[in-house]
Amino acid sequence: MFCPKCKAEYRAEISRCPDCDIALIKSLDSEPPPAPEGPALAWRGNDPVAFSRALAALREHKIQSYQIAEHDNLPYLAAFQPRYGIFVRREDVSRAEKVIREAFAGLVPD
Ligand SMILES: [Zn+2]
Structure with missing residues (x-):
């Protein structure tokens, strides 16, 4: 598990980043793509x-x-x-x- 803010990696059973107090995500690559531009x-x-x-x-x-x-x-x-x-x-x-x-x-x- 990764913190999307500070990018720290955590064990799978941890669901929140203790430093940033936000939910962890499975992979830093799995963030939704930004809205289409142009x-x-x-x-x-x-x-x-x-x-x-x-x-x-x-x-x-x-x-x-x-x-x-x-x-x-x-x-x-x-x-x-x-x-x-x-x-x-x-x-x-x-x-x-x-x-x-x-x-x-x-x-x-x-
Ligand atoms: Zn964090």
Whole structure:
């Protein structure tokens, strides 16, 4: 058993670090991975008009975006074979999706 704070190793029957007074863990490697960082995909598609409309909507709402065009090498998108993708900061992704949805609302006949 290991203390995640001071990294000290203890026998298996010990469950708390006496120095730090926190619960021990089985392995120092078993800590949960940190939350994913970096851009998240907010939109993807093949329509250049929709692509620029989505971008304009994000600009209007001052959401920073990273655009991906078809000539960019992007293995993550290749599986879906879209020609365009828009990435935003991870903390913005739900707001970005909403903004894009609203930008398209009423424009596409159902
Ligand atoms: Zn400790």
